[in-house]
């Protein structure tokens with residue numbers, strides 16, 4: 001991984017439009033109760049979604065770079081499923097159960113998890129809606145996945161937490177002391193606006209999901225089947241969290257299309273998220289076992305509108321199952337808080353196409369709506385950035401610290417604080433590559449400073465930069481440009 005292969009926003013709406021399932025065959029044989037029986041009516045909001053994509057750049061890097069938004073869904077990543085690593089073999093009795101089995105995941109050992117009475121199949125996999133009502137201090141969470149996977153996930157932190165459920169009267173408080181407010185933003189629906197000064201680097205949200213859908217269900221289930229499971233997942237949430245989900249943007253106005261609405265709300269607001277699984281080794285120590293991809297809605301984070309030079313960055317922390325959102329620059333009171341839904345290091349037309357096709361809006365941010373000659377200059381800079389990244393990531397050809405510094409300047413000119421750690425990473429490598437250890441350490445520290453809040457600690461580039469700071473001369477990049485060019489000499493800086 002490198003700070004260079006960005007993914008769009010983690011929002012899951014990159015789902016190929018209209019839906020993954022090409023045939024919209026209505027299965028009248030379903031035994032689902034009519035929607036009315038779910039016992040709620042929908043709230044609604046505006047429209048809108050988020051997604052992700054890889055920049056697709058090929059590299060000859062000896063080490064992948066860190067250019068990526070942590071959680072964005074991308075068609076590419078959807079294909080690269082690590083699912084096979086997951087021992088469906090763990091499947092106990094739970095995974096063998098027929099459809100329409102009893103609620104409550106095997107009445108065993110006071111599990112906090114309940115299971116929907118209706119499940120749906122994709123090939124040999126059976127997907128059901130599981131709920132943990134007391135999770136997240138009573139916010140609750142619903143997962144659509146297989147019984148085998150819930151056994152794995154429900155037995156590891158944080159989903160194994162067992163707390164007494166809240167009584168129906170208990171209301172989850174709104175996030176205490178948030179530095180922002182929900183505001184109607186003309187042309188964008190609801191957005192979040194800073195209500196006080198926010199310093200760069202401040203964490204402004206820490207949110208656990210309302211509904212998580214296994215990527216295999218998300219991509220494999222027919223729309224109708226997914227909608228039915230989503231409706232169950234939403235109904236199973238505690239009242240307050242359910243209401244917040246149903247109030248998100250995307251619901252369909254049509255009378256009688258509640259399932260469509262739930263489906264649209266989910267696809268409009270879901271982020272790509274990955275949960276790392278652990279298993280206990282023979283010594284009794286928890287060790288990494290694999291990863292499971294989900295698409296997840298977070299009722300608060302999903303209020304953030306898009307900007308091509310966003311003032312917030314975020315990543316999904318698998319250990320705490322929470323979305324962490326940080327200010328990437330100082331924000332003034334009254335400024336709208338924004339994230340990016342797409343890879344912002346692309347020409348305007350590509351960004352706009354993506355936003356229009358996936359979330360049905362035209363971006364009016366300064367990078368998109370400036371005078372044509374200003375947009376053209378911005379596009380030129382983007383082209384230069386992509387070219388420089390290709391050169392710098394090819395460790396077999398000549399590149400220089402000056403090129404990396406130019407890349408950094410271009411990130412700054414484009415207002416891409418949200419991705420600046422990627423440039424710091426390359427500058428650090430290039431200075432180390434010519435034996436300039438002091439400058440290399442300076443940029444490695446900057447990369448860590450920004451990269452940790454924007455991508456989280458669990459990234460190869462973070463380890464790499466830490467190694468470089470600890471000892472530049474033992475880092476793989478030490479004088480590598482000189483070696484490649486046959487210029488290695490005895491001297492070093």
Ligand SMILES: C[S@@+](CC[C@H](N)C(=O)[O-])C[C@H]1O[C@@H](n2cnc3c(N)ncnc32)[C@H](O)[C@@H]1O
Nearest residue numbers: 046047048049188189190249303305306359361
């Ligand atoms: C995840 S929601 C964001 C919150 C949403 N505005 C709401 O009212 O809940 C995504 C939707 O918001 C709207 N949106 C987000 N960013 C926008 C922007 N820059 N310009 C116009 N509409 C935007 C679009 O309708 C998009 O489908």
